[in-house]
Amino acid sequence: MPANNLIKHQLVIKNLNFSNTIDSLSSSFSLSAQSGDIIGISGTSGVGKSIFLKGLADLIPHQGFVQLNNQVQNDIAPHQWRKQLMLVPAESQWWHDTVQEHFVAIDEQYLSKLNLNKEILAKPIHQLSTGEKQRLSILRALELQPKVLLLDEVSANLDLQNSMQLEQVIVDYVKEQQAIAIWVSHDSHQLERVATKRLNMTLDGLG
Amino acid sequence: MDIIVLKNSDMGIIAIFIALLSFVLYRMKVGYSSEILIAAVRNFIQLIFLAYILQFIFNNDEPWQLLLISIVMLLIAGWEIHLRQEYRLKRRQSLWIGTLSLSITTFFLTWFSLQVVIMPEPWYTPQYAIPMLGILLGNTMNGISLGMNTMTQNIYQQRHIIEQRLMLGQTAQESIRDIRNASIRTGLIPIVNSMAVAGLVSLPGMMTGQILSGTEPMIAVYYQIMIYYLITASSGFSIVISTWQISRSVFDERDRLIISRLSKK
Numbered sequence: 001m002p003a004n005n006l007i008k009h010q011l012v013i014k015n016l017n018f019s020n021t022i023d024s025l026s027s028s029f030s031l032s033a034q035s036g037d038i039i040g041i042s043g044t045s046g047v048g049k050s051i052f053l054k055g056l057a058d059l060i061p062h063q064g065f066v067q068l069n070n071q072v073q074n075d076i077a078p079h080q081w082r083k084q085l086m087l088v089p090a091e092s093q094w095w096h097d098t099v100q101e102h103f104v105a106i107d108e109q110y111l112s113k114l115n116l117n118k119e120i121l122a123k124p125i126h127q128l129s130t131g132e133k134q135r136l137s138i139l140r141a142l143e144l145q146p147k148v149l150l151l152d153e154v155s156a157n158l159d160l161q162n163s164m165q166l167e168q169v170i171v172d173y174v175k176e177q178q179a180i181a182i183w184v185s186h187d188s189h190q191l192e193r194v195a196t197k198r199l200n201m202t203l204d205g206l207g
Numbered sequence: 208m209d210i211i212v213l214k215n216s217d218m219g220i221i222a223i224f225i226a227l228l229s230f231v232l233y234r235m236k237v238g239y240s241s242e243i244l245i246a247a248v249r250n251f252i253q254l255i256f257l258a259y260i261l262q263f264i265f266n267n268d269e270p271w272q273l274l275l276i277s278i279v280m281l282l283i284a285g286w287e288i289h290l291r292q293e294y295r296l297k298r299r300q301s302l303w304i305g306t307l308s309l310s311i312t313t314f315f316l317t318w319f320s321l322q323v324v325i326m327p328e329p330w331y332t333p334q335y336a337i338p339m340l341g342i343l344l345g346n347t348m349n350g351i352s353l354g355m356n357t358m359t360q361n362i363y364q365q366r367h368i369i370e371q372r373l374m375l376g377q378t379a380q381e382s383i384r385d386i387r388n389a390s391i392r393t394g395l396i397p398i399v400n401s402m403a404v405a406g407l408v409s410l411p412g413m414m415t416g417q418i419l420s421g422t423e424p425m426i427a428v429y430y431q432i433m434i435y436y437l438i439t440a441s442s443g444f445s446i447v448i449s450t451w452q453i454s455r456s457v458f459d460e461r462d463r464l465i466i467s468r469l470s471k472k
Contacts, residue, residue, distance in 0.1 A: 057374060058461055058463065059370060059373060059374065059463055059464075060463060061459065061461075061463065061465075074461075077378075077462075078373075078378075078379075078461045078462040078463070079373070079376050079377060079378045079379075079381075079462060080376070082373060082374060082375070082376045083375075083376035086374060086375070086376070087374045088374075089371070089374070091367075092371065093367050093368045093370075093371035093372075094368075094371075095365075095368045095371075095372070095385065140375070141375070144375060144376060
Protein backbone atom coordinates (compact mmCIF):
# COMPACT_ATOMS: atom_id res chain seq x y z
CA MET A 1 0.00 0.00 0.00
CA PRO A 2 1.32 3.47 -0.77
CA ALA A 3 1.93 5.75 2.19
CA ASN A 4 -1.16 7.65 3.08
CA ASN A 5 -1.41 11.21 4.19
CA LEU A 6 -1.38 10.54 7.88
CA ILE A 7 -4.42 12.46 8.98
CA LYS A 8 -5.86 11.34 12.27
CA HIS A 9 -9.34 9.90 12.01
CA GLN A 10 -12.06 10.22 14.57
CA LEU A 11 -15.13 7.99 14.62
CA VAL A 12 -18.09 8.88 16.83
CA ILE A 13 -21.14 6.65 17.29
CA LYS A 14 -24.01 7.82 19.47
CA ASN A 15 -27.10 5.77 20.22
CA LEU A 16 -26.95 3.69 17.05
CA ASN A 17 -30.07 1.54 17.25
CA PHE A 18 -32.44 -0.52 15.15
CA SER A 19 -35.58 -0.33 17.26
CA ASN A 20 -37.75 0.96 14.40
CA THR A 21 -36.75 -1.76 11.98
CA ILE A 22 -35.71 -4.86 13.94
CA ASP A 23 -38.23 -5.79 16.61
CA SER A 24 -36.00 -8.23 18.44
CA LEU A 25 -33.20 -5.74 18.95
CA SER A 26 -33.90 -2.85 21.28
CA SER A 27 -30.36 -2.04 22.42
CA SER A 28 -28.53 1.09 21.45
CA PHE A 29 -24.79 1.45 20.87
CA SER A 30 -22.36 4.26 21.53
CA LEU A 31 -18.64 4.25 20.88
CA SER A 32 -15.83 6.52 19.88
CA ALA A 33 -12.51 5.63 18.34
CA GLN A 34 -9.56 7.28 16.69
CA SER A 35 -6.66 6.44 14.43
CA GLY A 36 -4.74 3.39 15.53
CA ASP A 37 -7.58 1.97 17.61
CA ILE A 38 -8.57 -1.63 17.17
CA ILE A 39 -11.79 -2.10 19.07
CA GLY A 40 -12.41 -5.77 19.77
CA ILE A 41 -16.06 -6.66 20.27
CA SER A 42 -17.26 -9.93 21.69
CA GLY A 43 -20.68 -11.07 22.82
CA THR A 44 -23.05 -13.99 22.65
CA SER A 45 -24.68 -14.69 19.31
CA GLY A 46 -27.94 -12.94 18.53
CA VAL A 47 -26.92 -9.88 20.50
CA GLY A 48 -26.57 -7.81 17.32
CA LYS A 49 -22.86 -7.70 16.51
CA SER A 50 -23.28 -8.19 12.76
CA ILE A 51 -26.25 -5.86 12.66
CA PHE A 52 -24.21 -3.23 14.47
CA LEU A 53 -21.49 -3.44 11.80
CA LYS A 54 -24.04 -3.37 8.99
CA GLY A 55 -25.58 -0.25 10.51
CA LEU A 56 -22.16 1.42 10.65
CA ALA A 57 -21.64 0.64 6.97
CA ASP A 58 -25.14 2.01 6.31
CA LEU A 59 -26.28 -1.25 4.75
CA ILE A 60 -29.48 -1.55 6.77
CA PRO A 61 -31.94 1.08 8.04
CA HIS A 62 -31.10 2.38 11.50
CA GLN A 63 -31.39 5.39 13.77
CA GLY A 64 -28.81 7.31 15.73
CA PHE A 65 -25.71 9.33 15.02
CA VAL A 66 -22.55 8.19 13.24
CA GLN A 67 -19.79 10.58 12.28
CA LEU A 68 -16.34 10.06 10.74
CA ASN A 69 -14.08 13.09 11.14
CA ASN A 70 -16.41 15.95 10.31
CA GLN A 71 -18.79 14.00 8.12
CA VAL A 72 -22.11 12.77 9.41
CA GLN A 73 -23.23 9.50 7.82
CA ASN A 74 -26.36 10.89 6.20
CA ASP A 75 -24.57 13.87 4.70
CA ILE A 76 -22.46 11.97 2.20
CA ALA A 77 -23.37 9.61 -0.62
CA PRO A 78 -23.81 6.05 0.67
CA HIS A 79 -21.19 4.50 -1.60
CA GLN A 80 -18.64 7.11 -0.53
CA TRP A 81 -19.42 6.34 3.07
CA ARG A 82 -18.97 2.61 2.53
CA LYS A 83 -15.60 3.16 0.87
CA GLN A 84 -14.45 4.80 4.09
CA LEU A 85 -16.13 2.41 6.51
CA MET A 86 -15.67 -0.94 4.87
CA LEU A 87 -17.38 -4.05 6.12
CA VAL A 88 -15.68 -7.39 5.60
CA PRO A 89 -18.22 -10.14 6.33
CA ALA A 90 -17.52 -13.64 7.59
CA GLU A 91 -18.66 -15.12 4.32
CA SER A 92 -17.31 -13.23 1.33
CA GLN A 93 -19.05 -13.08 -2.02
CA TRP A 94 -17.44 -13.19 -5.45
CA TRP A 95 -19.18 -12.44 -8.72
CA HIS A 96 -16.57 -12.49 -11.51
CA ASP A 97 -15.13 -15.74 -12.85
CA THR A 98 -11.57 -15.39 -11.57
CA VAL A 99 -9.91 -13.92 -8.50
CA GLN A 100 -7.96 -11.15 -10.18
CA GLU A 101 -11.04 -9.56 -11.73
CA HIS A 102 -12.08 -8.59 -8.22
CA PHE A 103 -8.92 -6.60 -7.65
CA VAL A 104 -7.63 -3.34 -9.06
CA ALA A 105 -3.89 -4.11 -8.86
CA ILE A 106 -3.10 -6.49 -6.09
CA ASP A 107 0.13 -6.03 -4.10
CA GLU A 108 1.90 -9.40 -4.32
CA GLN A 109 3.72 -8.75 -1.08
CA TYR A 110 0.43 -9.05 0.68
CA LEU A 111 -0.27 -12.39 -0.94
CA SER A 112 2.91 -13.88 0.43
CA LYS A 113 2.30 -12.40 3.85
CA LEU A 114 -0.94 -14.38 3.87
CA ASN A 115 0.65 -17.58 2.66
CA LEU A 116 -0.89 -17.31 -0.81
CA ASN A 117 1.03 -17.53 -4.07
CA LYS A 118 0.29 -15.38 -7.03
CA GLU A 119 -1.01 -18.28 -9.14
CA ILE A 120 -4.17 -17.97 -7.11
CA LEU A 121 -5.06 -14.79 -9.00
CA ALA A 122 -5.83 -16.68 -12.18
CA LYS A 123 -7.90 -19.30 -10.39
CA PRO A 124 -11.63 -19.61 -10.97
CA ILE A 125 -13.59 -18.62 -7.88
CA HIS A 126 -15.22 -22.03 -7.44
CA GLN A 127 -11.80 -23.63 -6.90
CA LEU A 128 -11.02 -21.52 -3.84
CA SER A 129 -11.30 -22.93 -0.35
CA THR A 130 -13.29 -21.05 2.27
CA GLY A 131 -10.08 -20.06 4.00
CA GLU A 132 -8.54 -18.72 0.79
CA LYS A 133 -11.65 -16.68 0.12
CA GLN A 134 -11.50 -15.29 3.62
CA ARG A 135 -7.90 -14.12 3.26
CA LEU A 136 -8.48 -12.73 -0.23
CA SER A 137 -11.54 -10.82 0.89
CA ILE A 138 -9.41 -8.94 3.42
CA LEU A 139 -6.93 -8.02 0.70
CA ARG A 140 -9.76 -6.93 -1.55
CA ALA A 141 -10.95 -4.55 1.16
CA LEU A 142 -7.49 -3.24 2.12
CA GLU A 143 -6.73 -2.44 -1.50
CA LEU A 144 -9.51 0.15 -1.42
CA GLN A 145 -7.85 1.81 1.60
CA PRO A 146 -10.77 2.27 3.95
CA LYS A 147 -10.33 4.54 6.94
CA VAL A 148 -12.37 2.26 9.15
CA LEU A 149 -12.35 -1.52 8.85
CA LEU A 150 -15.44 -3.32 10.10
CA LEU A 151 -14.44 -6.93 10.58
CA ASP A 152 -17.05 -9.60 11.18
CA GLU A 153 -15.47 -12.94 12.20
CA VAL A 154 -12.95 -12.60 9.37
CA SER A 155 -10.81 -15.56 10.43
CA ALA A 156 -13.54 -18.00 11.40
CA ASN A 157 -12.34 -20.62 8.92
CA LEU A 158 -8.59 -20.27 9.36
CA ASP A 159 -6.21 -22.36 11.42
CA LEU A 160 -4.20 -20.60 14.10
CA GLN A 161 -1.13 -19.95 11.96
CA ASN A 162 -3.08 -18.48 9.04
CA SER A 163 -5.27 -16.58 11.42
CA MET A 164 -2.28 -14.94 13.09
CA GLN A 165 -0.79 -13.99 9.73
CA LEU A 166 -4.07 -12.36 8.80
CA GLU A 167 -4.17 -10.53 12.12
CA GLN A 168 -0.67 -9.18 11.49
CA VAL A 169 -1.63 -7.84 8.06
CA ILE A 170 -4.62 -6.04 9.54
CA VAL A 171 -2.72 -4.69 12.53
CA ASP A 172 0.03 -3.40 10.21
CA TYR A 173 -2.54 -1.77 7.96
CA VAL A 174 -4.17 0.04 10.87
CA LYS A 175 -0.79 1.29 12.03
CA GLU A 176 0.56 2.34 8.65
CA GLN A 177 -2.62 3.96 7.40
CA GLN A 178 -3.63 5.47 10.73
CA ALA A 179 -6.87 3.58 10.27
CA ILE A 180 -9.42 2.33 12.78
CA ALA A 181 -10.66 -1.25 13.07
CA ILE A 182 -13.79 -2.51 14.76
CA TRP A 183 -13.23 -6.20 15.11
CA VAL A 184 -16.04 -8.58 15.97
CA SER A 185 -14.84 -12.03 16.97
CA HIS A 186 -15.96 -14.90 19.13
CA ASP A 187 -12.32 -15.82 19.69
CA SER A 188 -11.22 -14.03 22.84
CA HIS A 189 -7.58 -15.07 22.37
CA GLN A 190 -7.61 -13.36 19.03
CA LEU A 191 -9.06 -10.16 20.47
CA GLU A 192 -6.46 -10.38 23.24
CA ARG A 193 -3.75 -10.39 20.58
CA VAL A 194 -5.03 -7.58 18.35
CA ALA A 195 -7.34 -5.24 20.22
CA THR A 196 -6.23 -1.96 21.73
CA LYS A 197 -9.54 -1.80 23.52
CA ARG A 198 -12.08 -4.54 24.21
CA LEU A 199 -15.83 -4.23 24.59
CA ASN A 200 -18.52 -6.72 25.34
CA MET A 201 -21.84 -6.45 23.56
CA THR A 202 -24.97 -7.30 25.53
CA LEU A 203 -28.66 -6.59 25.08
CA ASP A 204 -28.00 -3.38 27.01
CA GLY A 205 -25.44 -2.12 24.53
CA LEU A 206 -21.64 -1.94 24.45
CA GLY A 207 -19.67 -2.04 27.68
CA MET B 208 -58.81 -15.71 -54.94
CA ASP B 209 -61.86 -16.97 -53.09
CA ILE B 210 -61.60 -17.53 -49.36
CA ILE B 211 -62.63 -20.98 -48.23
CA VAL B 212 -64.89 -20.39 -45.24
CA LEU B 213 -64.63 -22.76 -42.29
CA LYS B 214 -67.78 -23.73 -40.39
CA ASN B 215 -68.64 -24.98 -36.90
CA SER B 216 -68.75 -28.54 -38.20
CA ASP B 217 -65.16 -28.17 -39.43
CA MET B 218 -64.12 -27.11 -35.93
CA GLY B 219 -65.87 -30.16 -34.55
CA ILE B 220 -63.97 -32.48 -36.87
CA ILE B 221 -60.60 -31.01 -35.87
CA ALA B 222 -61.60 -31.08 -32.20
CA ILE B 223 -61.74 -34.89 -32.42
CA PHE B 224 -57.93 -34.90 -32.28
CA ILE B 225 -57.94 -32.83 -29.11
CA ALA B 226 -60.41 -35.24 -27.56
CA LEU B 227 -58.27 -38.16 -28.68
CA LEU B 228 -55.12 -36.64 -27.15
CA SER B 229 -56.97 -35.95 -23.93
CA PHE B 230 -58.21 -39.55 -23.81
CA VAL B 231 -54.74 -40.98 -24.40
CA LEU B 232 -53.23 -38.83 -21.65
CA TYR B 233 -56.05 -39.86 -19.33
CA ARG B 234 -55.37 -43.56 -19.91
CA MET B 235 -51.64 -42.98 -19.41
CA LYS B 236 -52.45 -41.22 -16.14
CA VAL B 237 -50.42 -38.20 -17.21
CA GLY B 238 -52.98 -36.08 -15.41
CA TYR B 239 -53.31 -33.27 -17.87
CA SER B 240 -56.33 -34.37 -19.89
CA SER B 241 -58.97 -32.13 -18.36
CA GLU B 242 -56.69 -29.09 -18.63
CA ILE B 243 -56.35 -29.69 -22.36
CA LEU B 244 -60.12 -29.97 -22.81
CA ILE B 245 -60.81 -26.88 -20.75
CA ALA B 246 -58.17 -24.88 -22.63
CA ALA B 247 -59.61 -25.97 -25.96
CA VAL B 248 -63.13 -24.97 -24.94
CA ARG B 249 -61.91 -21.65 -23.54
CA ASN B 250 -60.00 -21.04 -26.74
CA PHE B 251 -63.16 -21.59 -28.80
CA ILE B 252 -65.42 -19.42 -26.65
CA GLN B 253 -62.92 -16.56 -26.24
CA LEU B 254 -62.09 -16.33 -29.92
CA ILE B 255 -65.73 -16.56 -31.10
CA PHE B 256 -66.53 -13.85 -28.59
CA LEU B 257 -63.63 -11.77 -29.91
CA ALA B 258 -64.89 -12.20 -33.46
CA TYR B 259 -68.26 -10.76 -32.45
CA ILE B 260 -66.60 -7.80 -30.77
CA LEU B 261 -64.33 -7.13 -33.71
CA GLN B 262 -67.23 -7.42 -36.14
CA PHE B 263 -69.17 -4.99 -33.99
CA ILE B 264 -66.33 -2.48 -33.83
CA PHE B 265 -65.52 -2.77 -37.53
CA ASN B 266 -69.15 -2.06 -38.39
CA ASN B 267 -69.57 0.89 -36.04
CA ASP B 268 -66.24 2.63 -36.62
CA GLU B 269 -66.41 4.62 -33.37
CA PRO B 270 -63.00 5.68 -32.01
CA TRP B 271 -64.07 5.44 -28.35
CA GLN B 272 -64.91 1.76 -28.80
CA LEU B 273 -61.45 1.18 -30.18
CA LEU B 274 -59.92 3.03 -27.26
CA LEU B 275 -61.97 1.03 -24.79
CA ILE B 276 -61.00 -2.34 -26.20
CA SER B 277 -57.34 -1.26 -26.36
CA ILE B 278 -57.38 -0.38 -22.68
CA VAL B 279 -59.10 -3.63 -21.75
CA MET B 280 -56.50 -5.60 -23.72
CA LEU B 281 -53.70 -3.68 -22.03
CA LEU B 282 -55.06 -4.25 -18.53
CA ILE B 283 -55.48 -7.98 -19.13
CA ALA B 284 -51.92 -8.21 -20.45
CA GLY B 285 -50.61 -6.23 -17.47
CA TRP B 286 -52.43 -8.52 -15.08
CA GLU B 287 -51.04 -11.56 -16.85
CA ILE B 288 -47.48 -10.24 -16.39
CA HIS B 289 -48.21 -9.80 -12.70
CA LEU B 290 -49.56 -13.35 -12.38
CA ARG B 291 -46.43 -14.81 -13.95
CA GLN B 292 -44.04 -13.24 -11.44
CA GLU B 293 -42.58 -15.64 -8.91
CA TYR B 294 -41.26 -12.80 -6.77
CA ARG B 295 -43.33 -9.65 -6.63
CA LEU B 296 -42.56 -6.19 -5.41
CA LYS B 297 -44.61 -5.00 -2.46
CA ARG B 298 -47.54 -2.62 -2.87
CA ARG B 299 -48.47 -3.95 -6.31
CA GLN B 300 -45.41 -2.29 -7.79
CA SER B 301 -44.77 -5.24 -10.12
CA LEU B 302 -48.24 -4.78 -11.59
CA TRP B 303 -47.63 -1.08 -12.16
CA ILE B 304 -44.15 -1.50 -13.59
CA GLY B 305 -45.28 -4.26 -15.97
CA THR B 306 -48.40 -2.48 -17.18
CA LEU B 307 -46.69 0.86 -17.57
CA SER B 308 -43.68 -0.36 -19.52
CA LEU B 309 -46.01 -2.48 -21.66
CA SER B 310 -48.29 0.44 -22.50
CA ILE B 311 -45.56 2.97 -23.27
CA THR B 312 -43.90 0.90 -25.98
CA THR B 313 -46.86 -0.95 -27.51
CA PHE B 314 -49.12 2.10 -27.80
CA PHE B 315 -46.35 4.22 -29.23
CA LEU B 316 -45.20 1.65 -31.77
CA THR B 317 -48.75 0.79 -32.83
CA TRP B 318 -49.52 4.46 -33.30
CA PHE B 319 -46.26 5.07 -35.16
CA SER B 320 -46.63 2.13 -37.54
CA LEU B 321 -50.21 3.11 -38.34
CA GLN B 322 -49.38 6.76 -38.88
CA VAL B 323 -46.13 6.44 -40.74
CA VAL B 324 -45.98 2.97 -42.32
CA ILE B 325 -49.36 1.36 -42.98
CA MET B 326 -51.28 4.63 -43.19
CA PRO B 327 -54.89 3.49 -43.35
CA GLU B 328 -57.53 6.21 -43.57
CA PRO B 329 -58.19 7.21 -40.80
CA TRP B 330 -55.07 5.93 -39.01
CA TYR B 331 -57.10 4.28 -36.25
CA THR B 332 -59.11 2.10 -38.65
CA PRO B 333 -59.93 -0.85 -36.36
CA GLN B 334 -59.21 -3.51 -38.97
CA TYR B 335 -55.53 -2.47 -38.77
CA ALA B 336 -55.26 -0.98 -35.29
CA ILE B 337 -56.65 -3.89 -33.27
CA PRO B 338 -54.59 -6.72 -34.77
CA MET B 339 -51.44 -4.59 -34.63
CA LEU B 340 -51.94 -3.67 -31.00
CA GLY B 341 -52.96 -7.21 -30.13
CA ILE B 342 -49.93 -8.89 -31.60
CA LEU B 343 -47.59 -6.32 -30.03
CA LEU B 344 -49.24 -6.61 -26.61
CA GLY B 345 -49.17 -10.40 -26.61
CA ASN B 346 -45.52 -10.72 -27.58
CA THR B 347 -44.27 -7.82 -25.50
CA MET B 348 -46.15 -9.24 -22.53
CA ASN B 349 -44.16 -12.46 -22.86
CA GLY B 350 -40.89 -10.57 -23.07
CA ILE B 351 -41.61 -8.40 -20.03
CA SER B 352 -42.83 -11.38 -17.98
CA LEU B 353 -39.63 -13.26 -18.66
CA GLY B 354 -37.35 -10.25 -18.15
CA MET B 355 -38.96 -9.14 -14.89
CA ASN B 356 -39.21 -12.65 -13.53
CA THR B 357 -35.55 -13.35 -14.26
CA MET B 358 -34.57 -10.05 -12.70
CA THR B 359 -36.45 -10.47 -9.40
CA GLN B 360 -35.41 -14.10 -9.10
CA ASN B 361 -31.76 -13.22 -9.59
CA ILE B 362 -31.94 -10.31 -7.17
CA TYR B 363 -33.32 -12.63 -4.54
CA GLN B 364 -30.82 -15.41 -5.18
CA GLN B 365 -27.84 -13.07 -5.50
CA ARG B 366 -28.79 -10.69 -2.70
CA HIS B 367 -25.56 -11.43 -0.84
CA ILE B 368 -23.51 -10.57 -3.90
CA ILE B 369 -25.35 -7.27 -4.30
CA GLU B 370 -24.68 -6.46 -0.65
CA GLN B 371 -21.03 -7.43 -0.97
CA ARG B 372 -20.64 -5.05 -3.89
CA LEU B 373 -22.28 -2.30 -1.87
CA MET B 374 -19.84 -3.00 0.98
CA LEU B 375 -16.96 -2.44 -1.42
CA GLY B 376 -18.27 1.01 -2.25
CA GLN B 377 -20.25 0.43 -5.42
CA THR B 378 -23.40 2.45 -5.99
CA ALA B 379 -26.75 0.67 -5.99
CA GLN B 380 -26.91 0.72 -9.77
CA GLU B 381 -23.33 -0.55 -10.16
CA SER B 382 -24.04 -3.38 -7.75
CA ILE B 383 -27.06 -4.61 -9.70
CA ARG B 384 -25.95 -3.84 -13.27
CA ASP B 385 -24.77 -7.36 -14.13
CA ILE B 386 -28.05 -8.86 -12.95
CA ARG B 387 -30.07 -6.31 -14.87
CA ASN B 388 -28.17 -6.81 -18.09
CA ALA B 389 -28.40 -10.60 -17.83
CA SER B 390 -32.16 -10.28 -17.29
CA ILE B 391 -32.54 -8.07 -20.35
CA ARG B 392 -30.68 -10.63 -22.45
CA THR B 393 -32.80 -13.48 -21.10
CA GLY B 394 -36.00 -11.57 -21.82
CA LEU B 395 -34.94 -10.97 -25.40
CA ILE B 396 -33.74 -14.49 -26.24
CA PRO B 397 -37.10 -15.96 -27.40
CA ILE B 398 -38.02 -13.14 -29.75
CA VAL B 399 -34.53 -12.76 -31.20
CA ASN B 400 -34.30 -16.51 -31.75
CA SER B 401 -37.66 -16.68 -33.44
CA MET B 402 -36.76 -13.71 -35.64
CA ALA B 403 -33.51 -15.43 -36.62
CA VAL B 404 -35.05 -18.78 -37.64
CA ALA B 405 -38.24 -17.38 -39.17
CA GLY B 406 -38.86 -18.92 -42.56
CA LEU B 407 -36.22 -21.60 -42.07
CA VAL B 408 -37.72 -23.73 -39.36
CA SER B 409 -41.15 -22.23 -38.87
CA LEU B 410 -43.69 -20.32 -40.87
CA PRO B 411 -44.71 -17.40 -38.67
CA GLY B 412 -48.35 -17.53 -37.52
CA MET B 413 -49.51 -14.21 -38.80
CA MET B 414 -48.15 -14.80 -42.28
CA THR B 415 -49.57 -18.31 -42.36
CA GLY B 416 -53.00 -16.95 -41.51
CA GLN B 417 -52.83 -14.30 -44.18
CA ILE B 418 -51.69 -16.73 -46.85
CA LEU B 419 -54.38 -19.27 -45.89
CA SER B 420 -57.00 -16.60 -46.27
CA GLY B 421 -55.83 -15.65 -49.73
CA THR B 422 -53.14 -12.97 -49.44
CA GLU B 423 -50.20 -13.23 -51.80
CA PRO B 424 -47.02 -14.53 -50.09
CA MET B 425 -44.95 -11.43 -50.81
CA ILE B 426 -47.55 -9.14 -49.28
CA ALA B 427 -47.91 -11.40 -46.28
CA VAL B 428 -44.15 -11.57 -45.82
CA TYR B 429 -43.74 -7.80 -45.71
CA TYR B 430 -46.39 -7.57 -43.03
CA GLN B 431 -44.65 -10.34 -41.15
CA ILE B 432 -41.24 -8.68 -41.26
CA MET B 433 -42.74 -5.44 -40.02
CA ILE B 434 -44.40 -7.28 -37.16
CA TYR B 435 -41.15 -9.01 -36.20
CA TYR B 436 -39.28 -5.72 -36.07
CA LEU B 437 -42.02 -4.05 -34.08
CA ILE B 438 -42.28 -6.94 -31.62
CA THR B 439 -38.54 -6.98 -31.09
CA ALA B 440 -38.32 -3.23 -30.54
CA SER B 441 -41.37 -3.20 -28.32
CA SER B 442 -40.19 -6.15 -26.21
CA GLY B 443 -36.66 -4.83 -25.97
CA PHE B 444 -37.55 -1.34 -24.87
CA SER B 445 -40.18 -2.46 -22.40
CA ILE B 446 -37.80 -5.00 -20.88
CA VAL B 447 -35.20 -2.25 -20.50
CA ILE B 448 -37.75 0.06 -18.88
CA SER B 449 -39.23 -2.54 -16.54
CA THR B 450 -35.93 -3.99 -15.33
CA TRP B 451 -34.58 -0.49 -14.81
CA GLN B 452 -37.61 0.28 -12.67
CA ILE B 453 -37.11 -2.89 -10.64
CA SER B 454 -33.45 -2.08 -10.09
CA ARG B 455 -34.52 1.21 -8.55
CA SER B 456 -37.36 -0.22 -6.49
CA VAL B 457 -35.31 -2.71 -4.47
CA PHE B 458 -33.05 -0.03 -2.96
CA ASP B 459 -33.95 2.70 -0.53
CA GLU B 460 -32.80 6.31 -0.61
CA ARG B 461 -29.46 5.33 0.99
CA ASP B 462 -28.64 2.67 -1.63
CA ARG B 463 -29.54 -0.10 0.79
CA LEU B 464 -30.88 -3.35 -0.65
CA ILE B 465 -34.28 -3.89 0.98
CA ILE B 466 -34.87 -7.52 0.06
CA SER B 467 -38.16 -7.60 1.99
CA ARG B 468 -39.65 -5.50 -0.80
CA LEU B 469 -39.69 -8.73 -2.81
CA SER B 470 -42.15 -11.35 -1.69
CA LYS B 471 -42.61 -14.82 -3.06
CA LYS B 472 -45.87 -15.56 -4.81
